């Protein structure tokens with residue numbers, strides 16, 4: 001992750017600020033529009049653009065630069081905008097009908113191809129007027145966009161990640177074909193703003209006013225806020241059990257909490273009935289109170305536990321498990337676990353806890369050490385990977401030579417921070433390796449004073465335990481899976497083709513899963529009109545239907561009516577929940593899947609998946625463009641108190657592209673490949689030597705059908721793919737293939753086919769030849785018709801008739817006169833001209849004047865030579 005960008009002091013005068021100054025843009029935000037346009041190219045083809053909230057005019061300058069000449073560009077803002085060539089501007093509040101009328105007056109009967117909105121309340125000078133919140137302002141701008149946009153038009157708006165975010169995106173998706181949220185590089189990381197580019201405006205004849213009414217659009221937030229707790233807790237749980245997968249913050253920031261960093265006392269975690277949620281939702285746990293400090297000094301609270309509690313966001317699954325184990329032990333120590341069970345089952349449980357036998361303790365301790373060792377080795381591997389990655393990057397940028405790699409990794413040694421021959425380091429390495437081996441299940445020789453590793457006996461016991469072995473194997477498998485998905489992500493970043501392939505796969509999966517609300521509602525003819533117009537209630541109903549259908553799902557039987565899309569989606573979500581349930585968890589997460597179902601349904605909509613592809617969004621106190629360049633007297637003063645005010649830590653939100661389930665992907669691949677191959681064979685015949693060999697053998701009766709079938713049962717066929725890791729299946733599909741013999745004849749046949757293909761004239765020549773043939777046939781036909789007329793006339797003698805017919809047929813069969821080519825000497829007026837010389841008609845060739853003279857001179861010389869020889 002790069003350095004956090006500063007929004008204050010000199011930090012805000014960044015490269016885009018300087019670039020804006022250099023290139024004469026009035027605000028650094030101009031680069032945001034440039035970058036958005038670079039990605040989506042909406043300005044080049046636009047003839048009319050409206051910029052809402054345009055002051056001081058940076059976006060207007062960009063629009064005027066990138067849009068075709070003579071385009072109509074109109075800018076509106078609360079404050080007047082200094083004139084810009086080719087742009088009309090006026091001051092108005094975009095939330096008023098006055099502004100609407102002014103825009104109508106400017107546009108006359110034109111429709112806009114692009115509507116831009118970069119507005120932010122409280123950053124202008126008109127404090128009293130801009131009382132609207134950001135989300136409401138966005139909705140107001142959408143209202144204007146809906147009125148003025150042409151069909152297929154583009155609406156670009158700035159939104160902030162807040163609780164309203166998803167509702168806004170949902171509304172956009174009802175009105176536009178494509179909705180994508182993006183954060184251009186020039187938008188500061190510390191700003192919570194993102195830009196939503198809505199393309200392909202549906203231009204419905206009528207829009208239900210509820211779509212544009214803040215009261216309706218943001219209404220179910222209040223309801224969902226309370227129910228959202230379930231989803232928050234689900235997210236928190238996922239943070240713990242799949243910490244590698246960074247989740248997008250779909251539901252925006254918690255109400256009233258715009259700082260991302262959260263710290264709680266350890267006792268909250270220890271006493272909580274839902275410790276996993278706490279682990280997943282806070283950054284740090286501290287030992288503050290006297291009681292907590294006492295816990296910190298206990299033996300079970302190892303240094304690792306303290307370090308882990310200090311920064312929970314960097315922990316892996318193993319670390320979280322270790323913390324949960326530590327909590328259990330602590331609760332046992334302080335009698336909490338006993339008390340809780342006492343309540344349920346009476347005093348017997350306390351006795352049981354007191355009788356935890358020694359063996360169990362050793363077992364627990366081993367588990368803990370095991371987890372620690374795995375976590376450590378994981379961290380080391382991650383670090384090593386990062387270093388390697390950085391080195392490769394530097395090599396790609398030609399900042400370093402390959403020989404530097406070793407040196408790079410030991411920078412600290414070179415800097416003198418460490419001793420090259422540091423025995424301590426070597427010892428630590430040995431220990432690490434030992435721990436790693438232990439984690440792998442190899443026999444470990446332990447040091448006497450190595451207090452982290454268990455005694456030989458203990459470890460053997462662990463190795464003997466099947467459970468333990470299985471756990472380790474699973475952990476290893478998880479590691480490899482993680483590494484593989486990281487590898488695929490890297491591949492996707494580097495290889496554009498791979499990315500496109502993956503995207504196509506995802507698109508297909510999505511298309512199969514989701515056919516849109518319109519399709520689901522397509523029940524009768526009467527509905528069509530309403531569908532086109534898109535009624536709020538209708539969509540809301542469909543949402544409710546979806547939810548109902550998902551809740552009824554369990555009770556409903558299979559052979560009902562054809563399943564609706566809602567059912568389909570609900571089933572998919574159900575599968576998803578099941579999958580999550582199946583994951584190896586310490587705690588039962590069944591309830592979590594149930595709680596978040598409604599939320600899942602809502603956010604699982606196709607459009608949210610595209611819209612979520614946003615870079616990290618950070619908290620910030622204000623809109624980042626408050627510090628615009630000062631232009632004359634029009635400088636915009638800095639404001640504050642944005643309602644959605646995120647800050648600090650960027651690491652919390654990272655985009656993790658959601659990959660489809662690997663195993664099914666593999667299967668689906670096979671099916672598609674097969675279909676594609678079959679289609680190819682149909683259109684082009686057999687393409688491989690293996691296929692031709694088999695075909696020849698079948699035709700020549702060298703192979704019977706039964707033999708062919710039997711040949712299909714090899715060690716390569718019918719291998720079960722169940723439970724195999726994705727990386728393995730991917731690899732197998734590439735390399736684990738039967739080596740089918742081919743014959744010389746098959747190869748010769750393929751080559752001959754290829755040669756024939758190569759020898760075929762290209763399409764244009766073939767067409768020209770066919771045209772010529774057709775014309776010749778027509779000509780002959782005409783001649784024959786005329787000849788027939790001549791033979792039937794009585795006015796001519798037989799001799800005359802024969803002569804004329806002969807003439808006609810000769811003409812009909814002749815290929816026509818060869819067009820003569822005129823030679824034009826390139827001298828005088830024709831010297832050095834390009835194109836057709838004046839006064840020349842038909843075909844011509846330019847010839848060099850010099851050539852004529854030289855030919856004459858040559859002839860003359862030959863003549864003279866002949867004469868001399870005779871003499």
Ligand SMILES: C[S@@+](CC[C@H](N)C(=O)[O-])C[C@H]1O[C@@H](n2cnc3c(N)ncnc32)[C@H](O)[C@@H]1O
Nearest residue numbers: 053055056057058059078093094118119120124
């Ligand atoms: C970030 S600035 C726009 C910068 C502009 N895109 C540029 O490149 O120069 C936000 C603007 O929104 C304007 N604004 C806020 N509320 C408004 C409203 N209700 N009507 C019109 N403009 C508004 C502010 O006056 C401010 O100039």
